[in-house]
Amino acid sequence: MKEILNTISAQKKFYKTNSTKVITYRKQQLLKLKSILKENEQKLSAAIYKDFRKSAFETYETELSIIYGEINLYLKKLNKWAKRKKVRTNLANFPAKSYIIPEPYGSTLVIGAWNYPYQLSILPAVSAIAAGNTVVIKPSELSANSSAAMAEIINTNFDKNFLHVIQGGIETNKFLLEQKWDYIFFTGSPYVGKIVYQSAAKNLTPVTLELGGKSPTIVFADANLKMAAKRIVWGKFLNAGQTCVAPDYLLVEENIIDQFLELLKQQIAEIYTGKFDNCEAFTSIINEAHFKRLSYFLENSNVFFGGKTHPEINMIEPTLLFPVRPEDKVMDEEIFGPILPILTYNSIAEVIEIVNKNSHPLALYLFTTNNQTKKQILSTLSFGGGAVNDTILHLTNHKLPFGGVGNSGMGNYHGLKGFQTFSHSKSVLDKPTWFEPFIKYSPYTNLKRKLIKWFVE
Numbered sequence: 001m002k003e004i005l006n007t008i009s010a011q012k013k014f015y016k017t018n019s020t021k022v023i024t025y026r027k028q029q030l031l032k033l034k035s036i037l038k039e040n041e042q043k044l045s046a047a048i049y050k051d052f053r054k055s056a057f058e059t060y061e062t063e064l065s066i067i068y069g070e071i072n073l074y075l076k077k078l079n080k081w082a083k084r085k086k087v088r089t090n091l092a093n094f095p096a097k098s099y100i101i102p103e104p105y106g107s108t109l110v111i112g113a114w115n116y117p118y119q120l121s122i123l124p125a126v127s128a129i130a131a132g133n134t135v136v137i138k139p140s141e142l143s144a145n146s147s148a149a150m151a152e153i154i155n156t157n158f159d160k161n162f163l164h165v166i167q168g169g170i171e172t173n174k175f176l177l178e179q180k181w182d183y184i185f186f187t188g189s190p191y192v193g194k195i196v197y198q199s200a201a202k203n204l205t206p207v208t209l210e211l212g213g214k215s216p217t218i219v220f221a222d223a224n225l226k227m228a229a230k231r232i233v234w235g236k237f238l239n240a241g242q243t244c245v246a247p248d249y250l251l252v253e254e255n256i257i258d259q260f261l262e263l264l265k266q267q268i269a270e271i272y273t274g275k276f277d278n279c280e281a282f283t284s285i286i287n288e289a290h291f292k293r294l295s296y297f298l299e300n301s302n303v304f305f306g307g308k309t310h311p312e313i314n315m316i317e318p319t320l321l322f323p324v325r326p327e328d329k330v331m332d333e334e335i336f337g338p339i340l341p342i343l344t345y346n347s348i349a350e351v352i353e354i355v356n357k358n359s360h361p362l363a364l365y366l367f368t369t370n371n372q373t374k375k376q377i378l379s380t381l382s383f384g385g386g387a388v389n390d391t392i393l394h395l396t397n398h399k400l401p402f403g404g405v406g407n408s409g410m411g412n413y414h415g416l417k418g419f420q421t422f423s424h425s426k427s428v429l430d431k432p433t434w435f436e437p438f439i440k441y442s443p444y445t446n447l448k449r450k451l452i453k454w455f456v457e
């Protein structure tokens with residue numbers, strides 16, 4: 001723990017030198033980060049494969065490529081985003097200039113989750129660095145090999161007074177949370193999110209909480225059903241369903257249920273069947289505890305398709321549960337695995353009622369070709385973000401802020417929003433001294449009152 005305190009105090013000291021406020025310094029660090037990740041791609045892929053048999057293709061597709069894309073964007077836009085922004089001055093303050101200076105918070109803590117160990121720890125760190133902060137990353141202990149690889153690569157290439165990875169479990173996390181930070185960015189469960197929020201409150205530290213929840217996917221009879229099945233199967237079973245924005249459960253219009261179940265089965269068979277041994281296409285569950293948690297759902301639900309498990313490698317084949325009722329246990333908590341409960345509905349009112357049972361999901365997906373339906377769902381239900389006629393991919397558009405609402409979190413990142421998250425907007429009114437309106441001073445005469453009213457009203 002002494003080592004941790006030393007790192008934090010070294011970072012605070014370094015921040016005060018103002019080095020991180022220099023834009024070229026930030027850019028150099030981002031370039032360095034990109035280049036050491038690229039140099040070590042094989043090591044990073046091998047480590048994540050050890051953790052949960054995730055393929056090199058998916059590691060590149062869902063982790064590294066997203067980090068590279070974000071770094072490239074920041075390198076291109078940083079000069080513009082970090083500039084002070086002039087805004088109009090109101091009449092009452094005439095003559096003056098008004099501007100906003102994006103100011104780094106200072107020393108920041110990024111706590112990552114295990115399911116995308118590189119992306120979820122490094123992506124917020126990219127935003128923090130770009131905004132001029134120092135960063136401590138605390139990755140998850142559950143993806144121990146990936147965390148160790150990330151720590152080795154970052155800690156041997158960066159000064160610990162600027163960017164450092166601290167490995168450890170819950171005790172380390174608790175200790176880190178007891179320290180005074182200028183910003184905390186947390187990705188994980190709503191349960192731990194509350195612990196983080198409480199700790200941060202003691203020092204009035206601002207936080208971003210990227211949490212989870214049950215993300216509904218609604219299929220209407222008028223949708224392109226074949227494409228819907230294809231995109232749902234991809235989004236659900238990517239990373240074996242261990243994705244915070246994975247479709248958690250399906251709501252399918254009753255009159256097309258048989259047809260849609262058949263399409264889902266066909267799609268799973270086409271992509272995955274027979275491919276479990278070489279593991280190119282399918283990831284394992286992170287550990288035995290989660291494997292057992294998910295197996296409980298299999299044993300206590302109606303397995304319609306799949307359901308086969310491979311306990312020796314903690315693998316569960318893509319599984320469809322049907323029929324499922326809203327009151328079933330599997331509808332109470334986030335699944336976070338390759339198990340897809342399917343419910344039917346007959347009206348939009350029913351959809352709204354079921355979704356609101358677990359309110360404020362992180363994501364929501366709807367498949368329809370009817371604009372009226374789209375409008376009604378989007379304007380009625382609250383959720384972090386989502387897609388119409390697709391799953392997951394909204395998070396790859398850096399123009400769309402990514403984050404939850406209510407139980408699925410607070411704050412956003414990705415692209416400009418990530419930069420803004422790690423920057424305080426310092427507002428400045430800058431006045432010359434050659435003019436001063438007499439009306440703000442006493443005596444408060446009738447003329448002055450009339451003039452103020454005239455200005456304001």
Ligand code: NAD
Nearest residue numbers: 112113114139140169170173188189192210211212213244
């Ligand atoms: P988690 O909350 O168990 O762990 C996250 C971090 O908190 C880890 O670094 C862990 O060491 C630490 N931690 C665990 N228990 C703690 C405690 N009692 N006190 C202090 N720290 C503690 O989450 P997880 O299992 O790593 O990830 C799964 C959850 O994260 C799911 O709910 C998922 O939806 C969510 N998630 C959200 C996003 C997002 O971007 N919104 C992304 C990925 C995962």
